Amino acid sequence: MIEAAVPTTMQKAVQMADDDAMIRRIKKHRYGACPQGTPGKKHAVSVTGSGIKCECPHGQKGRAACRHAKAVELVILRG
Ligand SMILES: [Zn+2]
Numbered sequence: 247m248i249e250a251a252v253p254t255t256m257q258k259a260v261q262m263a264d265d266d267a268m269i270r271r272i273k274k275h276r277y278g279a280c281p282q283g284t285p286g287k288k289h290a291v292s293v294t295g296s297g298i299k300c301e302c303p304h305g306q307k308g309r310a311a312c313r314h315a316k317a318v319e320l321v322i323l324r325g
């Protein structure tokens with residue numbers, strides 16, 4: 247597969263947001279995001295006053311939002 251065909255974080259987030267099985271609402275400000283390819287495993291995503299935080303390794307780095315946080319944001323924006 248050529249590198250240009252690798253989906254971007256945003257494309258992955260859109261795919262996740264479109265799939266009800268990938269993003270599950272647990273509580274009012276808490277969601278569970280299933281990492282692709284590892285069913286049964288879930289990352290907790292928290293909606294806070296300062297943004298959406300995911301506990302996956304990428305999200306813990308505190309840099310750009312990971313695909314889980316972005317997917318949850320899309321789900322919230324869509325209502
Ligand atoms: Zn994440």
